[in-house]
Amino acid sequence: xxxxxQTQPGMFVQExxxxxxDCTYDTSDPSYGLFWYKQPSSGEMIFLIYQGSYDQQNxxxxxxxxxxxxxxxxxxxxxxxSQLGDSAMYFCAMREGGSGNTPLVFGKGTRLSVIA
Amino acid sequence: xxxxxxxPTHLIKTRGxxxxxxxxxxxxxxxVSWYQQALGQGPQFIFQYYEEEERQRGNFPDRFxxxxxxxxxxxxxxxxxxxxxxxxxxxxxxSPGQWEGYTxxxxxxxxxx
Numbered sequence: 001x002x003x004x005x006q007t008q009p010g011m012f013v014q015e016x017x018x019x020x021x022d023c024t025y026d027t028s029d030p031s032y033g034l035f036w037y038k039q040p041s042s043g044e045m046i047f048l049i050y051q052g053s054y055d056q057q058n059x060x061x062x063x064x065x066x067x068x069x070x071x072x073x074x075x076x077x078x079x080x081x082s083q084l085g086d087s088a089m090y091f092c093a094m095r096e097g098g099s100g101n102t103p104l105v106f107g108k109g110t111r112l113s114v115i116a
Numbered sequence: 117x118x119x120x121x122x123x124p125t126h127l128i129k130t131r132g133x134x135x136x137x138x139x140x141x142x143x144x145x146x147x148v149s150w151y152q153q154a155l156g157q158g159p160q161f162i163f164q165y166y167e168e169e170e171r172q173r174g175n176f177p178d179r180f181x182x183x184x185x186x187x188x189x190x191x192x193x194x195x196x197x198x199x200x201x202x203x204x205x206x207x208x209x210x211s212p213g214q215w216e217g218y219t220x221x222x223x224x225x226x227x228x229x
Contacts, residue, residue: 004158035218043204045159045220091158101147101212103172106158 003027004092004107012113013082020067021077021110023092032096034075035104036066039089048090051075079112087114120209120221128227129197135226137192141209142219147171148190150182153204153223165190166212194226202228 005024013019025034036048051059051066059066067076079086089111093104121140129135141148147166151159161174165184184190188209194201204223 037220042222043206043225044222045206045208047218047220093158101149101164101166101171101210103149103161103164103174104151104159104208104218105161108156108158 002107003105004094006092006107006110008110009108010111010113012115013079015084015114015116016081018078018080019082019112021079021090021092021112023075023077023107025073025075025092025094027073027094027096029096032094034066034068035093035095036064036075036077037091037093038086039091039109041088045091049077082114084114084116087112120207120219122205122207122221122224124224125222126225126227128229131197131199131228133197134193134195135197137194137205137207137224137226138189139192139207139209139221140189141207145209145211145219146188147210147212148184148188149208149210149218150190150192151206151208152176153206155203159206162192197228199228202226 032053034051037045049061049064051068058068063080065078089109091106091109093106095102123138149164150162153159162176163173164171168184179195181193206223207221208218210218
């Protein structure tokens, strides 16, 4: 079974509008971390936001927020006020366990296209 | 503060050849992980090096091997290249005490012909 599922292969959003990218995860470990990365065409994976399984509040980083619904095992990324430079691949990833060096498991990604 | 540096950026090899990819971690990081990203897919974990030893390994054959040097830099070696090894190879550095801290390089794009 897939540990990270991203069901939207591609998304379009109008500039200045908000968009939600979906991510569901599967784990039996009570301690885990959830990540979102942006990958432009250059290839580099750019860290956007992190949510720990024990964090009480949803994570926010500037225009990025993570809608964490633990019971549903979902960790959707919300991008507010979309910009043309937000066009890229977006990956949801999970790290299981309490170790900071546990490898990441990635979803297949969502390609976001921002339209002027 | 330099981030993760990978070299080369692009590489073309022939089936059956061997290749070595290099990674210098972010300053302050002592752990290096390697990922393979096939076209249209998410990255897949290959292995991780810490204190010059392979600590964890994903589901990759023995043709994939690595090394970590005393300065924490790392190499990924792939022997007997197959067409299916064509991918973007990403290096990520981290440190055990940092919860959020994976920093990725821009990757090496390997094409096997």
